Amino acid sequence: xxxxxxxxxxxxxxxxxxxxxxxxxxxTVGRKTAQRLxxxxxKMPREEVVEIARAMVAAKDRVKTCSVxxxxxxxxxxxxxxxxxxxxxxxxxxxxxxxxIALERTGEFRGLYHVLGGVISPLDxxxxxxxxxxxxxxxxxxSKATPPDGEExxxxxxxxxxxxxxxVEGDTTSYYVxxxxxxxxxxxxxxxxxxxIGGDLEFADEATLxxxxxxxxx
Ligand code: ZN
Numbered sequence: 001x002x003x004x005x006x007x008x009x010x011x012x013x014x015x016x017x018x019x020x021x022x023x024x025x026x027x028t029v030g031r032k033t034a035q036r037l038x039x040x041x042x043k044m045p046r047e048e049v050v051e052i053a054r055a056m057v058a059a060k061d062r063v064k065t066c067s068v069x070x071x072x073x074x075x076x077x078x079x080x081x082x083x084x085x086x087x088x089x090x091x092x093x094x095x096x097x098x099x100x101i102a103l104e105r106t107g108e109f110r111g112l113y114h115v116l117g118g119v120i121s122p123l124d125x126x127x128x129x130x131x132x133x134x135x136x137x138x139x140x141x142x143s144k145a146t147p148p149d150g151e152e153x154x155x156x157x158x159x160x161x162x163x164x165x166x167x168v169e170g171d172t173t174s175y176y177v178x179x180x181x182x183x184x185x186x187x188x189x190x191x192x193x194x195x196x197i198g199g200d201l202e203f204a205d206e207a208t209l210x211x212x213x214x215x216x217x218x
Contacts, residue, residue: 016042070114089159090111091114093160108214137184157186159188163190163212
């Protein structure tokens with residue numbers, strides 16, 4: 001009996017295969033992109049590859065969450081929460097740390113932030129208690145309370161700007177947060193709808209974001 005000729009095949013590298021598999025865990029990276037990235041990594045100088053890998057691990061090990069605003073930071077509280085130059089009477093509420101970066105890029109906003117860590121989404125099993133909403137209420141309430149003897153009077157929060165993304169979950173979350181803040185006598189505004197519907201704050205250009213901030217409405 002004649003042995004059938006083996007089909008011509010490329011000998012796969014298990015190491016490359018595992019790199020492709022790891023890279024495709026990242027958002028927006030499909031298998032094809034992962035293969036392209038892996039091929040690129042193989043051609044890069046070794047030092048550069050080590051730098052990327054080190055930066056990833058360092059970010060994971062060293063980055064903390066600010067205990068006041070829940071933004072990512074190397075130091076707790078974060079530089080924004082610690083800054084003397086920020087307007088402490090205004091808090092801008094966003095979904096994710098990437099939204100803070102987008103708003104900071106506009107250079108328009110001088111207040112403080114509060115990162116919710118997502119939006120209310122019953123379909124994904126995310127309820128109000130999974131987000132940093134009660135911490136926000138605590139911040140607003142705390143700013144208006146009389147401090148214990150000997151402690152400095154904090155700047156009362158006058159305005160809370162809701163900058164959730166313009167979609168169903170963003171609207172639901174804004175409504176809920178607005179209701180929770182209602183008893184505390186703060187002006188609750190929402191950034192204007194200059195943003196494309198369903199568009200991510202994170203991807204809006206600076207001019208659009210600036211206009212949205214200026215045109216906010218109660
Ligand atoms: Zn902070």
